[in-house]
Amino acid sequence: IRMQQIMAKVKAEDISHWDTYEYEGVAMWPDVLPSTLDDLKTFEVRHDDVFIVTYPKAGTTWVQEIMSCVLHDGNIERISKRHTFKRVPFLEMTTGGAVHNDLPRVHKMISWMPRSSPRLIKSHLQAQLLPPQVWEKKVKLVYVIRNPKDVATSYFHHCQIMNPQRTLDWDEYFHRFHTGTVGFGKWWEHYLYFWERRNEDHILLLRFEDIKKDLRGTVQRISNFLGKSFSDDVIDDITDHCTFENMKKNPMTNPDTLLHKIFGEQEGRSFMRKGGVGDWKAHLSESQGKAIDDLCRDKLTSHGLTFN
Numbered sequence: 001i002r003m004q005q006i007m008a009k010v011k012a013e014d015i016s017h018w019d020t021y022e023y024e025g026v027a028m029w030p031d032v033l034p035s036t037l038d039d040l041k042t043f044e045v046r047h048d049d050v051f052i053v054t055y056p057k058a059g060t061t062w063v064q065e066i067m068s069c070v071l072h073d074g075n076i077e078r079i080s081k082r083h084t085f086k087r088v089p090f091l092e093m094t095t096g097g098a099v100h101n102d103l104p105r106v107h108k109m110i111s112w113m114p115r116s117s118p119r120l121i122k123s124h125l126q127a128q129l130l131p132p133q134v135w136e137k138k139v140k141l142v143y144v145i146r147n148p149k150d151v152a153t154s155y156f157h158h159c160q161i162m163n164p165q166r167t168l169d170w171d172e173y174f175h176r177f178h179t180g181t182v183g184f185g186k187w188w189e190h191y192l193y194f195w196e197r198r199n200e201d202h203i204l205l206l207r208f209e210d211i212k213k214d215l216r217g218t219v220q221r222i223s224n225f226l227g228k229s230f231s232d233d234v235i236d237d238i239t240d241h242c243t244f245e246n247m248k249k250n251p252m253t254n255p256d257t258l259l260h261k262i263f264g265e266q267e268g269r270s271f272m273r274k275g276g277v278g279d280w281k282a283h284l285s286e287s288q289g290k291a292i293d294d295l296c297r298d299k300l301t302s303h304g305l306t307f308n
């Protein structure tokens with residue numbers, strides 16, 4: 001009944017990103033349908049599919065754009081004909097079929113799968129909810145980790161963009177982020193699975209903070225990982241295309257292009273917000289910062305995963 005109530009809301013396009021439901025123990029926003037998650041268990045993965053997987057706000061759009069450039073051999077003119085959200089399908093919004101007919105516009109816009117290979121596919125799902133064939137076929141997968149305090153900050157702003165009518169209370173939001181009851185669940189669980197597998201050949205684990213420090217080196221790493229060898233000029237072109245400033249001013253890489261159409265233009269709010277490291281200091285109170293530190297120490301430090 002609860003799910004039906006939530007879906008009724010979704011249909012009315014009153015998408016409340018505050019109502020989550022649980023799917024196999026993971027909190028989900030209502031626009032990710034349980035039937036879609038069921039369908040993904042038999043999703044046919046191709047051997048040459050490439051995945052970009054993240055906890056939301058860890059740098060998905062940034063890395064997917066680099067990967068898209070690489071998979072198109074640095075032909076930026078070609079990829080610039082389509083928006084990055086349309087080039088890179090969002091897996092849990094994309095299994096197609098009847099379920100999607102019930103969804104609001106936002107998801108219809110991205111609910112398709114390209115026919116041609118290789119497909120670059122984005123997902124925010126925890127590892128155990130990804131299609132099992134991802135693991136059976138060991139397809140290439142890039143995973144991005146970001147300091148959870150910056151993720152918390154970025155996710156808060158993201159929720160505001162998606163809920164323009166609602167004023168969100170930071171403390172309430174933070175409590176939910178801290179307890180893993182925002183969509184896509186507990187960030188520490190999300191991180192840990194991939195962190196533990198970071199040395200497997202088909203996985204490339206990147207950190208947002210390292211990409212920020214060395215974008216060109218990251219482009220080179222991703223190219224190598226995807227089996228490409230480019231001239232310095234091509235690496236330079238991709239690097240230049242993927243700077244924060246250039247992605248923000250390019251309508252084909254700035255998500256605002258599509259989001260504004262759906263949620264309306266919102267003064268002072270942009271998906272391409274700051275794109276930096278450490279903005280959490282302007283948002284988290286001392287005790288909130290400590291709460292994240294404690295969680296990291298409890299859940300991640302013993303596995304060797306730490307944050308500055």
Ligand code: A3P
Pocket residue numbers: 054055056057058059060061062150153154155157242243244245247271272273274275276279
């Ligand atoms: P901020 O909100 O901190 O600015 P995702 O794509 O996973 O939703 O992550 C969005 C975050 O990545 C936002 O962080 C956004 O500004 C940042 N981002 C996107 N493209 C970027 C780029 N080219 N360089 C740096 N940060 C980028």
